Amino acid sequence: MRAELAAILEESRKKPALLIGLGVLLALAIAMPFSVNNYVLSFFNNMLGFVVMATSWMLFSGTTKYISLATAAFFGLGAYLVAGLGEFLLYPVLIVVVGLSGFLVALVVGLSTLRLSGVYFTIFTFGLTELVRQIVTWYQVKVLGSVGSYIFIESTAADIYWRMLILAIVLYCVGFLLLRSRIGLALNAIGADETVAKHSGINVMGVKLGVFALTSVFMTLTGAIMAPRWTYIDPPIAFNVIASFEVLIMALLGGVGRLWGPIVGVVPMLLVSEYLSTRFPNYFTILLGLAFMAIVYHIPGGILGVIETYWRKRRAPRP
Amino acid sequence: MLLFDALLGGLVLGGLYALIATGLNLQYGVARIMNLSYGEFVILGSFVAYGFSAQLEMSPLWAFLVIVPIGFATSWLIYRYLMLPLVRRAPNLDALEADSILATFGLLFVMQGTFFAVMGGNIFGYSYLAFPFEIFGSKIAANRSLAFVVATVMALVLWALLRYTRPGTAIRALAVDPVSAGLVAIDVPRYAALAFATGGALVAAAGVLVSMFLSFTSAGGVIFTTKALIVVIMGGVGNVMGGFVAAILLGLAESLGGFLIDPGLTLAINFLIFIIVLLWRPKGLFGAR
Amino acid sequence: MSTPILNVTDLSKTFGGLKAVDALTFAVEQGETLGLIGPNGSGKTTVLNILTAAFPSDAGRVTFDGNEIAGMPAYRVCRAGIARTFQLVRPLKGMSVADNVLVGRIYGAAAEPIAPARKKVRELLDLVGLGGRAEMPVDALTYIDQKRVELARALAADPKLLLLDEWLAGLNPTELEAGITLVRSLKGRGLAIILVEHVMHAVRSLCDRCIVLTAGRCIAEGSPEAVLTNAEVKRAYLGDDGA
Numbered sequence: 078m079r080a081e082l083a084a085i086l087e088e089s090r091k092k093p094a095l096l097i098g099l100g101v102l103l104a105l106a107i108a109m110p111f112s113v114n115n116y117v118l119s120f121f122n123n124m125l126g127f128v129v130m131a132t133s134w135m136l137f138s139g140t141t142k143y144i145s146l147a148t149a150a151f152f153g154l155g156a157y158l159v160a161g162l163g164e165f166l167l168y169p170v171l172i173v174v175v176g177l178s179g180f181l182v183a184l185v186v187g188l189s190t191l192r193l194s195g196v197y198f199t200i201f202t203f204g205l206t207e208l209v210r211q212i213v214t215w216y217q218v219k220v221l222g223s224v225g226s227y228i229f230i231e232s233t234a235a236d237i238y239w240r241m242l243i244l245a246i247v248l249y250c251v252g253f254l255l256l257r258s259r260i261g262l263a264l265n266a267i268g269a270d271e272t273v274a275k276h277s278g279i280n281v282m283g284v285k286l287g288v289f290a291l292t293s294v295f296m297t298l299t300g301a302i303m304a305p306r307w308t309y310i311d312p313p314i315a316f317n318v319i320a321s322f323e324v325l326i327m328a329l330l331g332g333v334g335r336l337w338g339p340i341v342g343v344v345p346m347l348l349v350s351e352y353l354s355t356r357f358p359n360y361f362t363i364l365l366g367l368a369f370m371a372i373v374y375h376i377p378g379g380i381l382g383v384i385e386t387y388w389r390k391r392r393a394p395r396p
Numbered sequence: 397m398l399l400f401d402a403l404l405g406g407l408v409l410g411g412l413y414a415l416i417a418t419g420l421n422l423q424y425g426v427a428r429i430m431n432l433s434y435g436e437f438v439i440l441g442s443f444v445a446y447g448f449s450a451q452l453e454m455s456p457l458w459a460f461l462v463i464v465p466i467g468f469a470t471s472w473l474i475y476r477y478l479m480l481p482l483v484r485r486a487p488n489l490d491a492l493e494a495d496s497i498l499a500t501f502g503l504l505f506v507m508q509g510t511f512f513a514v515m516g517g518n519i520f521g522y523s524y525l526a527f528p529f530e531i532f533g534s535k536i537a538a539n540r541s542l543a544f545v546v547a548t549v550m551a552l553v554l555w556a557l558l559r560y561t562r563p564g565t566a567i568r569a570l571a572v573d574p575v576s577a578g579l580v581a582i583d584v585p586r587y588a589a590l591a592f593a594t595g596g597a598l599v600a601a602a603g604v605l606v607s608m609f610l611s612f613t614s615a616g617g618v619i620f621t622t623k624a625l626i627v628v629i630m631g632g633v634g635n636v637m638g639g640f641v642a643a644i645l646l647g648l649a650e651s652l653g654g655f656l657i658d659p660g661l662t663l664a665i666n667f668l669i670f671i672i673v674l675l676w677r678p679k680g681l682f683g684a685r
Numbered sequence: 686m687s688t689p690i691l692n693v694t695d696l697s698k699t700f701g702g703l704k705a706v707d708a709l710t711f712a713v714e715q716g717e718t719l720g721l722i723g724p725n726g727s728g729k730t731t732v733l734n735i736l737t738a739a740f741p742s743d744a745g746r747v748t749f750d751g752n753e754i755a756g757m758p759a760y761r762v763c764r765a766g767i768a769r770t771f772q773l774v775r776p777l778k779g780m781s782v783a784d785n786v787l788v789g790r791i792y793g794a795a796a797e798p799i800a801p802a803r804k805k806v807r808e809l810l811d812l813v814g815l816g817g818r819a820e821m822p823v824d825a826l827t828y829i830d831q832k833r834v835e836l837a838r839a840l841a842a843d844p845k846l847l848l849l850d851e852w853l854a855g856l857n858p859t860e861l862e863a864g865i866t867l868v869r870s871l872k873g874r875g876l877a878i879i880l881v882e883h884v885m886h887a888v889r890s891l892c893d894r895c896i897v898l899t900a901g902r903c904i905a906e907g908s909p910e911a912v913l914t915n916a917e918v919k920r921a922y923l924g925d926d927g928a
C-alpha cells in the first residue's frame with residue numbers, strides 16, 4: 078500500500094492541473110451550503126446519498142458480479158439504529174456503532190452465502206430487506222409497543238450535507254486505492270472467472286467477504302447520516318425496496334467496473350426520477366422498471382461503456 | 397389441539413408452497429431463467445380471483461378459466477421476447493443468470509407498479525367458504541382444505557403431463573442437460589419457452605388458491621418469490637420431489653413458528669432454515685454434497 | 686535419488702457411480718516431466734483437478750513438497766507451488782493480457798508486489814511470444830494466443846510443479862514445434878511438469894516418463910518409447926478390434 082501511495086503522489090506531481098482542479102472542486106463543494114436554498118441542498122443530499130450507495134454497490138457487485146439487492150437493508154439498518162440509539166450515544170460513538178453493526182450483518186450474510194454461486198447470494202439479498210424490516214417491526218411491536226420512531230438528533234440540512242460529503246470523499250479514496258491495489262485485481266479476476274481466480278492463488282472467499290462487508294459499512298452509514306432528514310421513521314420509509322432498485326439503476330446506467338461510473342449515473346437518474354415522480358406519481362414505479370429494462374437490454378455497459386466504445390471506434394481507423 | 401391445528405395449517409401452506417415452487421423449478425431448473433418477478437404472478441392470480449369473488453360474486457375458482465391462459469400466454473411472451481434475446485447474447489450460464497436477474501428485477505417493478513396504479517395500495521381479501529371444517533378432530537377452514545385439494549390435483553396433473561406426454565419428456569430431458577437435449581433433436585428454445593410458460597400458468601393459478609385464505613397487497617409478490625426461491629434451492633434446483641419436501645418443511649416451520657414464537661417472524665424463520673440448509677448442504681437437501 | 690516433489694497414493698474419485706480415478710499411485714521427481722496419457726474420459730483432467738484442490742478426492746493421499754494437499758483450499762495449493770492451465774482455455778475476460786498474467790504473479794507462489802510484478806509480466810509475455818500485446822484485452826486474442834496467456838499466468842506464479850492439460854492441442858505444425866521448444870525450455874529451469882497430452886510426438890520429445898490411464902487406472906508406466914509401443918496401451922487407444 079505504501080508503494081501505491083508513493084506512486085500516486087509521484088503521478089499527481091506530474092499533473093498539477095488535475096490537482097488544482099480537484100482542490101477547487103472540493104472548496105466549492107464545501108462552501109456550497111452557504112449559497113443555495115434548502116430545496117437545492119436537499120437535492121444535493123439525496124445525490125450524495127445515492128452516489129455513496131451506488132459507488133459502494135459498484136465496488137463489490139460491479140466488479141465481482143455478485144449482484145446485491147440489499148442496499149436498502151443496510152440503509153434502513155443505519156437509519157433505524159440512529160433512531161433507536163441516537164438519544165443515548167455521542168455522535169462519533171453512534172457512527173462507530175452503526176458502522177460496526179453494518180459490518181457484522183454483512184459478515185453474517187456473506188459467510189452464509191458467498192461460498193456458493195452468485196445466485197444464492199442474490200436471492201438472499203433479495204429477501205434481506207424484507208427480513209430486516211420484519212425483524213425491526215417485530216421488535217418494535219413486541220418490545221417497544223409501537224411501530225415507528227422519532228429521531229432525536231438535531232441536524233440541519235447543511236450538517237447532513239457536510240457529513241455525507243466527508244463520507245463520499247472517504248469512499249472515493251478507499252475505492253480509488255482499492256481498485257488500484259492487488260485487491261482490485263482480485264475483484265476483477267473473481268468477476269471474470271472465479272475458478273481461475275482461486276487456482277491463481279486468490280483467497281476468493283476472503284476477498285469477497287472483506288469487500289462486501291466494507292462496502293456495506295458505507296451503505297449503513299449513509300442511512301445513519303441521512304436519518305435526521307426525517308423526524309419520524311417507520312419501516313416502510315427506512316426499508317424502501319425501491320431504493321435498492323434505484324441504486325442498481327444508477328450504477329448500471331453509469332457503467333460498472335469503473336469508479337466514476339455510478340456518479341455519472343446518479344445525476345441524470347435523479348433528475349429524471351425527480352421529474353417523473355412529480356409528473357406521473359402513480360406510474361413512477363412502472364416507468365422506473367421500464368427505464369431499467371431499457372438499460373439492461375440496450376446499454377449493458379452503461380454511459381461510460383458507450384463513450385468508451387465511441388472513442389475506440391473513432392480512434393480505430395487511424396493508422 | 398392448537399398445536400395440531402398449527403401442524404395441519406402448516407401442511408396446507410406447505411402444499412401451496414410446493415405448487416408455487418414447482419412452477420419456479422420449471423422456469424429456473426428447465427428454462428434456466430432466474431425470474432425475480434415470479435411472485436408478481438401470484439398477486440395477479442389473487443387479483444383476478446378477488447375480481448370474481450368480491451366483484452362478480454362468483455366462486456373464485458372461476459378465475460382459473462381466465463388466469464391459467466393469461467399466466468401461460470404472458471409468461472410465454474416474456475420468455476420469447478424478453479428472455480430469449482438474453483439467452484442468445486449470454487456467453488455462458490453465469491452471464492445469463494446475471495442478465496435474467498437484472499431484467500426480471502425490472503419486470504418486477506413494472507408489474508408491481510401496474511398493480512399499484514390499477515388497484516391501489518390497500519390490503520385485499522374476500523370471504524369464501526370461511527367456515528371451519530372438522531378433520532381428525534381438528535378444525536380447519538374449508539377454504540384452506542379446498543385449496544389444498546385443488547393444489548394436489550394440479551400437481552398430479554402436472555406430474556402426469558411431464559411423465560407421459562412427449563413435450564413432458566422433452567422438458568425433463570432439458571432439465572437434465574440442455575446441450576444433449578439439443579443433440580437429440582429437441583427444439584431447446586421451444587421447450588424452454590413451454591416450461592417457462594407452464595411455470596407462469598401454475599404460479600398464477602396458485603395465486604387464486606392462496607387468495608382464498610390469505611389477504612394480499614400489490615407489493616406482496618416479493619415475499620412469494622423469496623419463499624419459492626428458498627424452497628427450490630433447499631430442494632435442489634430441478635428436483636421436483638425435493639422441492640415438495642422442502643415446501644412442506646417450510647410450511648410447517650412457518651406455521652409452527654408462528655404458533656410457538658410469533659406470527660410476525662415467519663420470514664425470519666424461513667431464512668434461518670435457509671441458512672442452515674445452505675451451510676449444511678449447499679446443493680440442497682437431496683443434492684450431492 | 687532425491688525425494689519426489691509430488692507423491693500420489695491410492696487416489697480415487699467417483700462421480701455418481703462412475704469411477705473417474707481408481708486407486709492411482711504415482712510420483713513426480715523434482716525437475717521431471719511426467720506424461721499423463723490415455724483416451725478421452727480416462728480421468729486425466731480429474732487427476733489434475735484433485736491435485737489443485739478443485740474438488741476433494743474420495744480416497745487416497747496427495748503430498749506435495751512434504752505437505753498434504755487434502756483439506757487445503759485451491760488458492761493455498763497454488764501458493765504452495767502448483768500452477769495449472771485448463772483444457773478449455775479460461776482467460777480472465779474483460780481484463781488486459783498483462784493483467785491476466787499479473788494476477789498469477791502477485792497471488793501465486795511468487796507473491797510479488799505490483800510494481801516489480803509488472804516487470805516480470807513483460808518478461809513472461811516475451812517468453813510466450815506475446816510481447817507486443819500486453820495492453821490488449823485478452824478477449825481479442827485468438828484461441829491459441831489465449832493458451833499462451835494461460836501458460837504465462839501459470840508460470841508467473843513461480844510454481845515448482847506445472848500442470849499442463851492438453852496445452853499443445855489444436856496447434857498447427859509450426860506452432861506445435863514452437864510450443865514444444867517452449868515447454869522444453871521450461872524443463873531447463875528445474876521445473877517439474879505433468880503433461881497431459883494426446884500429441885504423441887510431443888510426448889516422445891518432452892516426457893522423461895509416462896503413465897497411461899484407462900478408466901481411471903494406470904495400465905502402463907515407463908519411458909515414452911516403451912509405453913507407446915506397449916500392446917495394451919495400443920488396445921486402450923484403438924479399441925479391441927481397431928488394431
Ligand SMILES: Nc1ncnc2c1ncn2[C@@H]1O[C@H](COP(=O)(O)OP(=O)(O)O)[C@@H](O)[C@H]1O
Nearest residue numbers: 700703705723724725726727728729730731732
Ligand atoms: N465434475 C464432474 N462431474 C461428473 N463427472 C465428471 C466430472 N469431471 C469429470 N467427470 C467424468 O469423469 C470421467 C473422466 O473425465 P476426465 O478426467 O475429464 O477425462 P480426461 O481428461 O482423461 O478426458 C469422464 O467420464 C467424465 O465425464
Ligand SMILES: [Mg+2]
Nearest residue numbers: 729730731772
Ligand atoms: Mg481432459
